[in-house]
Amino acid sequence: MSESDQSRQSPVHNGRLYIETVGCQMNMLDSELVVAALRQDGYQLTDNPKxxxxxxxxxxxVREHAEHKIYSALGRLKYSKRNRPQRVIGVLGCMAQKDQDLIFQKAPHVDIVVGTGQLAEIPRMIRETRSATERVQQKAVSLGRREGSRDEITDSFQSYDPLRDPExxxxxxxxxxxxxIGCDKFCTYCVVPATRGPEQSRSPSQILAEVRVLADQGVREITLLGQTVNSYRFTENGRMHRLSDLLVQISDVPSxxxxxxxxxxxxxxxxxxxxxVRDLPKAMKYLHVPAQSGCNEILKRMKRGYTVEEYREMMHRIRETMPECAVSSDFIVGFCGESEESFHKSMDLIREFRFKNSFIFKYSKREGTRADDLYEDDIPETVKRRRNNEMLDLQNQISEEDNAEFIGRTVSVLVEGPSKWAAKKNGPATDGHRPGEPLATQLMGRSECDRIVVFDGNPRLAGTTARIRIDDCTVTTLIGTVETLEHQHGSSGILPILV
Ligand code: SF4
Known part of the structure; x- marks a missing residue:
């Protein structure tokens, strides 16, 4: 093996990296990519910040609470930085773009602040911080939405899609x-257009190349991400591609x-x-389409760009095209000016459409948003909390009733691995347990309609697609038994389960 081969395979050990991620799937993906880049630079991941x-x-x-948590975590590192001045502390992502120098003011021991559009700079910034003879604080952020022309602002937000890291x-x-990346909808309560910049679609050929790499690495399920993913548009080779075109192209990737x-x-x-989605067997029959409110006045204040009637028309089209498709939603309770009547209109919308689940948030005023400038945050915290709980109770009741409809049916599940609930201690696996292998474990996966399914099985089923007969349910989970394996690591067709 040549020296250059060797250095490629075993990079210089550059230290241990701890990364904590909060927020949405976009942040999880960003962290995966940052870690991949730093591992190339010789860093090893640790799950212990010490x-x-x-x-x-x-x-x-997105919410004040998430920011407070980060500032508290940074506060706890103040003394350790005094004892270990060589340690590099960095704040990345949306809060870095939004707060910028405020982070250095509140937490002077932070070394680097990197916005969502500059993640590619991180390895260099860490290297420079570590090698500096005198301490320097570095900041890399994009332009604000009023700090330049559309092109200048767009250029300052770079989509970050380098190497992938399976770990x-x-x-x-x-x-x-x-x-x-980005968003141009400018809902009045939302910081995303400021923290993630203008809406920019990636080229279909780049996306497809990335999907093929992932498929070669053993990935079976792809989740396409975008703040408003169905707004995707990209013109390549004289042809405009929409999300539906991407679904067709990705469906052609065999594994x-x-x-x-x-x-x-x-x-x-x-x-x-x-x-x-209806016609492509690989497209999962599940849509997440946030309504946010069931009251036209509130939707207008939120500047969501649709009325309840238009949302209803969309839901009817979904139901007509795919009666079996699961739909989940988001709601904000306690938005500025939300009366009891407005709140009950949101409750009515949940009753009418019986969402699979809803993510319910209490309105949290965000500095720099239009809502913060225009409206008073006039709903007391106790009222927000009560509405949040009432809505959650209603949604839970619907979710449980709908989950109960699955009892006796069989669903197709991609087995993800052991469920969060501890491995069961009693009883051998019923699916081909071999001497020396672990005993039955509670495994989990998701159905095509995005329901969490748990069942007993051998951990080596992870990565296979199994048909699970549903015996019971809770509000959030279907509980079942393995019937057959559909697809097992490179094989195809229905395989009988070994018992
Ligand atoms: S659509 Fe609205 S809520 Fe969603 S990211 Fe864009 S501005 Fe925020």
Whole structure:
């Protein structure tokens, strides 16, 4: 082996890296890519911050609470930085773009602040910080949305899609793929257009190349990411590509079995997309389409760009095209000016459409947003909390009733691995347990309609697709028994389960 081969295979050990990620799937993907780049630079991951020479926080600004958590975590590192001045502390992502110098003011021991559009700079910035003879603080952020022409601002937000790192993925069989960054919808409560910049789609050929690499690495399920993923548009070789076209192209990659996409914007839920999801067997029958409110006045204040009637029309098109498709939603309770009547209109919308689940958030005022400038945050915290709980109770009741409909049915599940609930101690596996192998473990995976399914099985089923008969359920989970394996590491066709 040549020296250059050797150095490629075993990079110089550059220290231990600890990274903490909060927020959405986009942040999880960013962290995966940052870690991949730093591992190329010789860093080893550790899950203990005490061992780390470099500590990074990949942050979220969507809610105040998420920011407070990061500032508290940074506060706890103040003294350790005094004892270990060589340790590099970095803040990345949305909060870095939003707060910028404020982070250095509140936490002077932070060394680097890197916005969402500059993640490619991180290895260089860490190297420079570590080799500096005198301490320097470095900042790399994009332009604000009013700090230049559209082109200048767009150029300052660079999509970051370099090497992939299997170790950072949710499982080795699943991967996120970014198809667009940024957002131009400017909902009045939201910081994303400022922290992630203008809407920019990636080229289909780049996306497809990335999917093929992931497929070669053993990935079976791809989740396409975008803040408003169904707004995807890219003109390449004289042809405009939409999300429906991407779904067709990715479906042609042989070892990819499942394709999902989040998050959809109601106004951009086009018929061609619904038909593609219906007609492509690999497209999972699940859509996440946040409604945010069931009251037109509130939707207008939020500047969501649709009315309840238009959301209803979209839901009818989804149901007509794919009666079996699961739909989940997001709601904000306690938005500025939300009366009891407005709140009850949101509750009615949940009753009407019986969402698979809803992510419910109490409104949290965000500095720099239009809502913060225009409206008073006038709903008391106690009222927000009560509405949050009432809505959660309603949604839970619906989710449990709908989950109960699955009892006695069989669903197809990509097995992800052991469930969060501890491995069971009693009883051998019923699926081909061999001497010396671990006993039955509670495994988990997701159905095509995105329901969490748990069942007993051998851990080596991870990565296979199994048919699970549903015997019971909770609000959040279907509980079942393995019936057959559909697809097992490179084989195809229905395989009988070994018992
Ligand atoms: S669509 Fe609205 S809520 Fe979603 S990221 Fe864009 S501005 Fe924020």
């Amino acid at each position: 061992d780390a020479d470099t500590i990074l926080f990949n942050t979220c600004s 950072m993925r949710p499982t080795p069989f699943q991967a996120f793929v970014r198809i667009m 990819i079995e499942r394709i999902r996409f989040v998050t959809s914007f109601p106004r951009d839920m086009s018929d061609d997309l619904l038909q593609a």
